[in-house]
Amino acid sequence: MYEELTNRFVQKAFRYTKAEQERIREAAEFACEAHGSQKRQSGEPYIIHPYAVAEILISIRMDVDTVIAGILHDTLEDTSTTYETLVEKFGKTVADLVEGETKISALKAKNKSQQEAETIRKMFFAMSEDVRVIIIKLADKLHNMRTLKHLSPMRAREIANECLDIFAPLADRLGMSWLKGELEDQSLKIxxxxxxQYIEEYLLSKKSERTAYLGRIEKILYRACGEQGMANVEVNSRTKHTYGVYMKMKKRKKELEEIGDILGVRIICDTVNECYTLLGLVHKLWPPIEGRFKDYIAMPKANNYQSLHTTVMALDGRLLEVQIRTREMHATAEYGVAAHWVYKSETGIGEGTWMQQDSAQFTRILHKLKSWSNEIEQSESFLEDIKGELLKDTIYVFTPQGHIVELPANATALDFAYHIHTEVGNRTTGAKADGSIIPLSQPLKNTQVIEILTSPNAHPTINWLRLAQTTNARKKIRSWLNKNDDSLIIDKNIIAKKKMEPASQEPAEPVVPVTEGEIVRSVLDQSRLTFRVGEEKNMMISLAQCCNPRRGDDIIGYVSRGRGIIVHRKNCHNLKNMTEIEERSIEVEWETATPRLTRRFRVVSRITLDLFAEIEGAIRKYRGHLIEGRLDDGEQDRLIGSFTMEVANEEDFKKVVKSIKAIPSIVSISSL
Known part of the structure; x- marks a missing residue:
């Protein structure tokens, strides 16, 4: 059955050895017989799908076991084939790969959120054992995305959203950028x-112009490289894929015609030294754009991607993104972790060997995958953490000893502290970045040197759960709180109750310096009494028991290490007996009365990533409080938002509305 189809498929494996081609043919014939007369929803023979998955694996030059597992990936789930049969006919490695992929695909759950959570958990555990399981799954997902037109619109949208949320970021995390790009494009299409269609048609209409322009760029670069004696350099031009252009429009709030840097060239050379030489050459040809240079060679991405990125003002005043990398870096950039198995043949066909890349490099990647899988809990509650942490951009900061620490973007000093050690995190009182005190709420930035300040008397508080961004840190904070505070009920990040810690009259450790202009604001008790001390909101505050200050009293803050700020009456007799009172005192004041007027409103806005923060800022500007807010996608690339807020009076509400109207992206605002 399907002999001609099988012959055409096997011919595509021409780069593999004769013996390997025979194994591939044997697997293809076995799959044909196993799937028999099964059909896809399109009405096509089912065998077309496993062949297509295997062809994707062949195109990225995976090893023969992975290709065979791709052919057989649905046999355990959809046919009567057993694991033992696969072991007997194709070996344990192939059988394990097929079984691993099947465990992910066969998940059934009570609801969509639970299913997504379990899928991610299974994938990360599978990756920690053999990352090839996920490469097969990604190939399977890619072919399914290419054929979504045969599904109902609702089901197609569900799959497309899943791709954008999970599989495209996962492909990026594994360094498989080409696969990520196509998954994103296919998702956007749905x-x-x-x-x-608008972006595709625009790019197509400008194709001949782009080709001519990039041809001029390539000639200039080849000529300049030749003059430097770098004859082995390869220059390739490229245009950003459709989803990449869409995200630039969305992020910059610009029309398609206004996006200037969708063109790029990639320069591939032999050595790292040549990369930096070429960077200087490019900057000599065209002026670089300030702030647009990134050195991923010195500081590789989490997926081991390495390259120099720069944007220059090139011919005709057009922005041009230039990437410079070695051939080995290019292989990693194209294939990601799959590069470990990339087939290398001198003749291009038949005989060859499988590349053994830098084993230390590959070991680092597997170690990272194992650490991810170890952090994942078997519950729904970690789903958003995984989406927001493991599948997003990373930053690199340094310990005072010069060691590199990799964290997700938006990580705070608490995340850094718990990454170093659980006890370092539990005893944190403050942090320094490049020698300056920073709030524990402040996101860390690339290349900062982070120092954690600790005290044996310090311990986690409920507020830390809001400050920490990583699953690891939150898990350890919740663990400490559950063990050490009986009045806490912590379940799925919901905090039911907080017990007030008694204030200490005298700090046991030296004071933590607080820089001028910092503000500390914290809810002290059930009556919502608050203090204001500058701009920061996240330092620990407690009332001194010796003088028991009440609203309206003249008060002063005493900065301690381990207990945060202790608030005393200014006439408290104990202040006179405290050490270094002048250095440790800080001005505080009672927060004004809480807002009482509740108002709801609706906004329509052009797409912007900062809308929520800008609206919240406008409300805070007039001492209001955002109770709840929601943003949804509207028609014609618009955002629809509904918000509920509290303000002191109607006059302040009008001021807030006026301030929101002044936000550049706002189209309209109306009361609800």
Whole structure:
């Protein structure tokens, strides 16, 4: 059955040895017989799908066991084939790969959120054992995305959203950028068909112009490289893929015609030294754009991606992104972790060997995968953490000893502290970045040197759960709180109750310096009494028991290490007996009365990543409080938002509305 189809498929494996081609043919014939007359929803023979998955694996030059597992990936789930049969006919490695992929695909759950959570958990555990399981799964997902037109619109949108949320970021995390790009494009095509078509048609209409322009750029670069004696350099031009252009429009709030840097060239050379020489050459040809240079060679991405990135003002005043990398870096950039198995043949066909890349490099990647899988809990509650942490950009900071620490973007000093050690995190009282005190709420930045200040008397508080961004840190904070505070009920990040810690009259450790202008604001008791001390909101505050200050009293803050700020009456007799009172005192005041007027409103806005923060800022500007807010996608690339807030009076509400109207992206605002 399907002999001609099988012959055409096997011919695509021409780079493999004769013996390997025979194994591939044997697997293909076995799959044909196993799937028999099964059909896809399109009405096509089912065998077309496993062949297509295997062809994707062949195109990225995976090892023969992975290709065979791709052919057989649905046999355990959809046919009567057993694991033992696969072991007997194709070996334990192939059988394990097929079984691993099947465990992910066969998940059934009570609801969509639980299913997503379990899928991610299974994938990370599978990756920690053999990352090839996920490479097969990604190939399977890619072919399914290419054929979504045969599904109902609702089901197609569900799959497309899943791809954008999980599989495309996962492909990026594994360094498989080309696969990530196609998954994103296919998802955009389903979710926003009009936008996708608009961008595609625009790019197509400008194709001949781009080709001519990039041809001029390539000639200039080849000539300049030749003059430097770098004859082995390879220059390739490229245009950003459709989803990449869409995200630039969305992020910058610009029309398609206004996006200037969708063109790029990639320069591939032999050595790292040549990379930096080429960087200087490019900057000599065209002026670089300030703030647009990134050195991923010195500081590789989490997926081991290495390259120099720069944006220059090139011919005709057009922005041009330039990437410079070695050939080995290029292989890693193209294939990611799959590069460990990339087939290398001198003749291009038949005989060859499988590349053994830098084993230390590959070991680092596997170690990272194992650490991810170890952090994942078997519950729904970690789903958003995984989406927001493991599948997003990373930053690199340094310990005072010069060791590199990799953290997700937006990580705070608490995340850094718990990454170093649980006890360092539990005893944190403050942090320094490049020698300056920073709030524990402040996101860390690339290349900062982070120092954690600790005290044996310090311990986690409920507020830390809001400050920490990583699953690891939150898990350890919750663990400490559950063990050490009986009045806490912590379940799925919901905090039911907080017990007030008694204030200490005298700090046991030297004071933590607080820089001028910092503000500390904290809820002290059930009556919502608050203090204001500058701009920061996240330092620990407690009332001194010796003088028991009440609202309206003249008060002063005493900065301690381990207990945060202790608030005393200014006439408290104990202040006179405290050490270094002048250095440790800080001005505090009672917060004004809480707002009482509740108002709801609706906004329509152009797409912007900062809308929520800008609206919240406008409300805070007039001492209001945002109770709840929601943003949804509207038509024609618009955001629809509904918000509820509290303000002191109607006059302040009008001021807030006026301030929101002044936000550049706002189209309209109306009361609800």
């Amino acid at each position: 979710l926003k068909p009009e936008t996708f």
